[in-house]
Amino acid sequence: MKKTLLIAALACAPTFAAAESFQEAFEMNRAMYGPDHVFTWNGNQYHTNHEEEMEARVKATKANAEDLLAKAMAKNKEVGELGFEWKLTKDILKDAQAAIDAGEYQKALDLAAQAKYHARIGIQQYHYAEKNWHLAVPQ
Amino acid sequence: MKIIKTLALGLTVAAATQMTHAADSGFDLKTVDPEADRMALQKYYKDRFPKAEISDYVNGIYAVDAASREQWVELEEFPPYEFDVEKGEELFNTPFANGKGYADCFENGGIGIRQNYPYWSKEEGTVKTLEQEINECREKNGEKKLRWGKGEIAQVSAYMAWTSRDKVFDIKVPEGDKDAMAAYLEGKKFFYTKRGQLNLSCANCHLQGSNVFIRADLPSPMLGHVTHFPVFRSKWGELGTLHRRYSGCHKDSRSKPLKPQHETFRNLEYFQTYMSNGLVVNGPGARK
Structure with a gap:
């Protein structure tokens, strides 16, 4: 049972554990807050302007x-x-x-x-x- | 060791789950297989709408949506394209200034040949459509070309489709002809490619989106799309050609639309008509 769960977890891992890319973070913040919003990604601050x-x-x-x-x-x-x-x-x-x-x-x-x-x-x-x-x- | 084995098995499954989403062949000249595409499309629709007969897809959305079909059946009692077919017949039989006519340009005098279009012309190295050859016939006989989207060209095409009703499409992509296969592949690629400000492909609406509401409209299935053209569209209030509809769809994705009879649209028609091989001509049709 444990083995099955471990295999299932590993199978799902690439989908759920992939780090959020800068593009994804930018787009999410842009969609939520529009232009001129500041967000943090990987410890640094960025703005949401194109x-x-x-x-x-x-x-x-x-x-x-x-x-x-x-x-x-x-x-x-x-x-x-x-x-x-x-x-x-x-x-x-x-x-x-x-x-x-x-x-x-x-x-x-x-x-x-x-x-x-x-x-x-x-x-x-x-x-x-x-x-x-x-x-x-x-x- | 047991842990390593489990991990290895898990990683293999993990890799497989990522790969199963990606198709593996049919996307380049080495592997493209029109017949496999056609069978896969039919299977898709059989799985998606098990109650619909493949042969009924010539009726578009009316093959899969009972409520729309009911309205359409009533509409067909007095088909809105009837006068256009009559006008098309009159135009078809009216001689050009030089005494010749459309019948002189086409095989079998232009009667019962709609199912042979579009076809690959090896000599010209391009896909030829019926409307294209209607205008070529006119030019060859000293007449002016007709506008591509509507009016007389659609009426002549409608009459020719009418004389071909129930004939079966059997479009060929000649084996070993790389250029023909490239044209087919370009049409296929265009159909599945997202474009425009709305980031939509033809497939988004007419494959995945078949019979799924977009506001108040139900997009038709791509299988059988071409069989009933030209169509009298209620939205247009008149008859229009397939390429007029292509331009409209292209524009609906907020792309800068191509002009009717552009090579890309002719390749798209080639791909789409091949997908409808085995279905019958039922043009002209009436649509919303």
Whole structure:
């Protein structure tokens, strides 16, 4: 009986005892608390902001807005070439350009950051799919 | 020693539990086997909906949901696609400006051939669909191409499907033709790949999600998906082609949708139709 329990425990161990990865910790805290929350992982403190949100926290000038928009467009081109572009991103990029034209640079920075985030996650999605698409196929 | 043996056995079981989730073949050109895929899909649905006959999957969600079927049977008393079939017949039989017609472009004069599409064209190195060849026929005879998603192309296609009703799909992926197998594999991969802002694959809704509510809608099973196209969709209020639906589904995952007749969609149609081999043509159909 003890032997059976030990085997069962070992069988389940990889599922339950795996350490929480940084990504998992980040996503859980982001989902629960949104941006600008600080959490501790492996003894260190981290914030829950996406890298693009940090990129948008620069002085709201035309040059900075244009720079982030250019980066977002390049990233979206990259994800488009992989076939994983999201539906709303193109319009967000257009809105960012319109905000620059209207002199609303903070709005433009925020929109460009959002578009760049879409593109970055689309690229992640592509790489995940390449490794894992087969897991859903009935055998 | 006993402890070591127990530990070793336990670790083996532990490794096995991690591996059983991962499928082991059929995902590259060396191992892909369309017939094994088709049988596995049928088994999946037999296990999932034991009461549904495989042959009834041509009726989509109505094969597995009794309440939806009841409404659909009533709808079919006066099929909403009836006028489109008549219009399609008229278009099909109207000669082009050069005096030729659709019948001159297709085998058997275009009658009773829907079940042969899509097919792999070795000469062109690509998958050919019925709608694609309808437009190629027009261009070859000096006519303008029709729009892919709806209207006349769907009506001509509907008439051709109508003349093919009850004929059995028998799509071939020619053995030893690596390009054909690659096209099939790409279609398969597209079906099972998550994409878009909602991170959804076709399979999420139409395999695992078959007959599971998404808000008020019940997604149809993927088996038999292609047999009833083109369809008159109540949501559209008109007839539409399979690729129009593909674009819509693609958009629903919040992906930037591909255009109808894009190579990727043609490969998807190739894969999906192969999965429906053995089922009959029952297009055009009526859906919600």
